[in-house]
Amino acid sequence: MKLSNQAQAFVLHFGEMGSRWGFNRTVGQMFALMTIHNEPVNADQLAEALKISRGNVSMGLKELQAWRLIELHHQPGDRKDYFTAAGSIWDLARTVFEERRKRELDPTLTLLRQLLLTEPRDEQESVAQEKIQEVYSLLEMLDQFANTLSKLDEKDLLKLMKLGSGLNKLLDLKSKASGSGAKKNSTRK
Amino acid sequence: MKLSNQAQAFVLHFGEMGSRWGFNRTVGQMFALMTIHNEPVNADQLAEALKISRGNVSMGLKELQAWRLIELHHQPGDRKDYFTAAGSIWDLARTVFEERRKRELDPTLTLLRQLLLTEPRDEQESVAQEKIQEVYSLLEMLDQFANTLSKLDEKDLLKLMKLGSGLNKLLDLKSKASGSGAKKNSTRK
DNA sequence: TACAATTTTCAGAAATTTCTGAAAGTTAAG
DNA sequence: CTTAACTTTCAGAAATTTCTGAAAATTGTA
Incomplete structure (x- = not known):
């Protein structure tokens, strides 16, 4: 060839x-x-x-x-x-995205979860623990978000990615019309 | 230490x-x-x-x-x-995200843009050219989307990532109330 | 079963990446 | 200017990853 x-x-x-x-x-x-x-x-x-x-x-x-x-x-x-x-280019991109999430996020989430189980013994460890908690919360949220994106069909994904600055407006809209049963932000320190 | x-x-x-x-x-x-x-x-x-x-x-x-x-x-x-x-964990995550976009996407976009300039010489090349165009369109859109996300402030980013399945609804909402000057999907083959 | 076509495995070779440590470079202070 | 404190550089060493090719394993056919 x-x-x-x-x-x-x-x-x-x-x-x-x-x-x-x-x-x-x-x-x-x-x-x-x-x-x-x-x-x-x-x-x-x-x-x-x-x-x-x-x-x-x-x-x-x-x-x-x-x-x-x-x-x-x-x-x-x-x-x-x-x-x-x-599959199509879209299918492939989606697969790469999912596999990378699995390889880059999952092992870290598992480890951090484990580290958060032990009680800090002193001030030093307490500070570190807090940082670890922050990293964990962020990565966990990222993981969930990636998961949400993975589940969108091509049409919606396209719509979302093309929003550009429209995304801001849509998020504003959301907070104004927030009667739709979404939970408020709770896990912020 | x-x-x-x-x-x-x-x-x-x-x-x-x-x-x-x-x-x-x-x-x-x-x-x-x-x-x-x-x-x-x-x-x-x-x-x-x-x-x-x-x-x-x-x-x-x-x-x-x-x-x-x-x-x-x-x-x-x-x-x-x-x-x-x-900076904070958020700042760091954002920086890593931006740097990775730069390193993983930009060089490829540059190359593909260049490859798309030459006219295909035969059927074989024509098929390849089409695929390259598809890859380019997808990566270009991904790059723009990443850029949009980078510009969101922490509050909006948090809101977006926490949406979960609410994202679907929001996107539906968008298409129904689409009078707000968003461009229709145009660059699809 | 025997055999030929094909794929997989894996030990060692080759290539690449990372690391060390000594030497060279830089900078502030006297 | 000189010196001492510190940082950077970079050639070669060490570690790691990737690749080859011959042997072993698998598979379909007769």
């Missing part, structure tokens, strides 16, 4: 950015390739196009499956495994 | 998570330490508490300053540089 200059640039860039997005260079490249390529590709094609070893491809595919970013297909009369990006 | 067990656990965890958040282990630890510690700390204290070399501390401090996450202070009668986390 030969890549056009454009595809090449796209793939290489996603390789470079890969590490910032949570996977390594070759995994980023594989994912980028499958994203712009419509046809299902097999492991040999990936190895050839990206000039990496067959073993590396195998590991990369495993990782992308763990991220739920690619799907396995079979071509009739061919025993090879073929893969495509799992 | 001696760390309590709790502080120790917090610091070590942020070291581990560091790489997922965009900095390396020791930078993560240094940041965590300054976040739970109220008093300004100097480089020697950091090196001692984290058991890392003085040179490493110097590099880490430089990086944290590049992220705008720490602030330099001076103690009267002491020539050493002292540092504290730059």
Whole structure:
């Protein structure tokens, strides 16, 4: 499989950015390739196009499956495994978002929850405990918010993201017409 | 400077998570330490508490300053540089959010914009071009949205994040009462 | 069952990132 | 200007991550 200059640039860039997005260079490249390529590709094609070893491809595919970013297909009369990006660009973005939330937030929330169980022994620890509580509250809220966003359908998500400065107005509106049973802000120190 | 067990656990965890958040282990630890510690700390204290070399501390401090996450202070009668986390937990979270947007989104937007300038030469390239356009539109919108969120003050941000399923209702409300001059969705393919 | 096609595994090699510590640089004070 | 206190730099060492390729495992077919 030969890549056009454009595809090449796209793939290489996603390789470079890969590490910032949570996977390594070759995994980023594989994912980028499958994203712009419509046809299902097999492991040999990936190895050839990206000039990496067959073993590396195998590991990369495993990782992308763990991220739920690619799907396995079979071509009739061919025993090879073929893969495509799992869904539309929107689907993929959503999946990356959810997986990153899981990997970047959940472990920290778990640890902080645990740290908050022990009583501070002295002044020093008490100050630290307070800070930990603040970090926890913020991350917990962020996590919930991310969860809320994940559940919005494409239409609503689009609407929300396009609001721009309209978001301010809408939030104002909300506080004025606040009869709709939403709880007031309670957990502020 | 001696760390309590709790502080120790917090610091070590942020070291581990560091790489997922965009900095390396020791930078993560240094940041965590300054976040739970109220008093300004100097480089020697950091090196001692984290058991890392003085040179490493110097590099880490430089990086944290590049992220705008720490602030330099001076103690009267002491020539050493002292540092504290730059602002409240909220301020810090906001800064991390903004810096990550800059590092994770901007370079990609720049590249994609450039790729979209060249005309596709054949069918294959045309398909790829379309995908690139889709990725671009989505990331561009995400970037704008992140920008909008960054500009909200703490009160509004809190309000928004606490909405939960109320967000749906608010968005519905919006489409019904849509006389307020918001533009309709236009840039969809 | 046997076999060929294909995928996975994993030990060690290669590449990359991080860290150290000594030397060089900077700065304030006398 | 000189010195001492402090910070930064950076070459090489250490640690970590990624990659290769040959061997092992799996799978479909006959």
